[in-house]
Amino acid sequence: MAKRKQGEGSIRQRENGRWECSIMDGFHSDGRRRYKVFYGDSEEEVKEQRDAYRDAQDRGVLVDKDWIFSEWADVWFEQHKDNIKPTTQENYVYTLRILKSNIGRRRVADIKAMDIEVLLRKLRREGRSDSCLAQCRGMLFQIFNKAEANDLVNKNPVRFAEKMRKRPPKRKEAFTADEVKLLLKELPENKIGWSIRLLLCTGMRTQELLGLEPRHIAEDGSTILIEQAVVMEKGTAMIGTPKSFDSYRCVPVPPKFRYCARLLRDTNKKFVWEMDKRLDYPCNPSTFRTKYKQAIESVPGVRYLSPHSCRHTYVSQMQALGVDLATIQSLVGHADVDMTKHYLHVQDPIRIAAITKFDRAFSDEPETHSNIIDFMKSS
Numbered sequence: 001m002a003k004r005k006q007g008e009g010s011i012r013q014r015e016n017g018r019w020e021c022s023i024m025d026g027f028h029s030d031g032r033r034r035y036k037v038f039y040g041d042s043e044e045e046v047k048e049q050r051d052a053y054r055d056a057q058d059r060g061v062l063v064d065k066d067w068i069f070s071e072w073a074d075v076w077f078e079q080h081k082d083n084i085k086p087t088t089q090e091n092y093v094y095t096l097r098i099l100k101s102n103i104g105r106r107r108v109a110d111i112k113a114m115d116i117e118v119l120l121r122k123l124r125r126e127g128r129s130d131s132c133l134a135q136c137r138g139m140l141f142q143i144f145n146k147a148e149a150n151d152l153v154n155k156n157p158v159r160f161a162e163k164m165r166k167r168p169p170k171r172k173e174a175f176t177a178d179e180v181k182l183l184l185k186e187l188p189e190n191k192i193g194w195s196i197r198l199l200l201c202t203g204m205r206t207q208e209l210l211g212l213e214p215r216h217i218a219e220d221g222s223t224i225l226i227e228q229a230v231v232m233e234k235g236t237a238m239i240g241t242p243k244s245f246d247s248y249r250c251v252p253v254p255p256k257f258r259y260c261a262r263l264l265r266d267t268n269k270k271f272v273w274e275m276d277k278r279l280d281y282p283c284n285p286s287t288f289r290t291k292y293k294q295a296i297e298s299v300p301g302v303r304y305l306s307p308h309s310c311r312h313t314y315v316s317q318m319q320a321l322g323v324d325l326a327t328i329q330s331l332v333g334h335a336d337v338d339m340t341k342h343y344l345h346v347q348d349p350i351r352i353a354a355i356t357k358f359d360r361a362f363s364d365e366p367e368t369h370s371n372i373i374d375f376m377k378s379s
Contacts, residue, residue, distance in 0.1 A: 070104035116161035194260035203314035221258030254359035
């Protein structure tokens with residue numbers, strides 16, 4: 001007897017003369033194998049039913065309502081992943097792992113709105129962040145939307161699940177004006193010192209800084225072009241796209257600190273920041289954070305705050321100087337949809353004027369706070 005090919009299943013003629021085709025089609029919630037059986041008046045008929053079913057599976061048009069969540073989530077992800085960036089895929093895999101570890105063995109058709117609410121409350125009790133909960137809910141919504149479109153469920157249970165109230169947001173920490181002045185003056189005059197100064201006076205993201213090549217920095221150090229950023233793929237720093245469409249921008253550098261940009265530009269390496277032992281590879285953010293921490297802690301009278309706090313600092317100091325929100329968002333490349341329309345009205349002279357305010361506020365004049373107040377009055 002010839003060996004059956006994978007996926008053909010078992011075909012036999014029953015005692016009543018009809019034909020039967022049985023194929024393995026996943027697992028039940030208790031781990032037992034699940035089989036799909038087709039019946040017909042001839043061998044050709046059951047083969048046609050089997051092939052049509054397999055074809056429907058390949059196209060995502062499924063008719064079997066006995067799917068368990070983990071299998072259906074995998075089907076959804078396989079069909080969805082080509083539309084998302086590789087780095088985002090890693091986040092999706094992480095979120096999928098959370099969901100599958102909690103409801104993976106349950107039948108899709110049995111999951112109701114209350115089950116979604118119970119799951120999200122459980123994740124919150126475990127200490128998951130509001131961002132994580134939002135990602136889980138969003139993914140569940142997409143997975144069940146696909147299930148609804150394929151008649152696996154009558155309606156998407158996530159649509160009817162009560163939304164959880166967000167916890168009060170944590171206050172974003174930023175350096176004070178006095179700390180900024182100390183850092184700009186006392187940081188070491190080396191690559192990490194120049195880089196931190198640029199983070200403080202441009203609002204760049206750390207990933208954008210690490211993605212810079214010398215060609216992105218103007219010869220006179222007056223501007224920095226943001227068109228790529230470092231992303232992590234399976235533990236390795238790679239070059240990817242900026243965080244959002246609005247993150248593509250040309251960042252003006254305050255005149256007092258253009259020397260930092262010129263010095264970073266002065267390298268024969270592909271990237272301004274490279275891995276020590278791998279040429280033409282950008283620096284890993286964790287390596288940069290270690291050097292950043294050492295540099296910050298070398299300045300007396302300054303608290304240690306994360307590299308991203310430099311970005312918060314830039315925004316808060318610009319606000320204190322009286323720069324309008326639309327201009328700040330244009331400078332830092334925020335992707336706030338509600339503010340995007342305002343970006344169109346921010347002209348280069350306004351951006352340059354804002355940078356000039358920052359430059360003057362943190363000059364070597366003695367009274368930083370009075371400088372800020374003066375500029376607020378003049379704006």
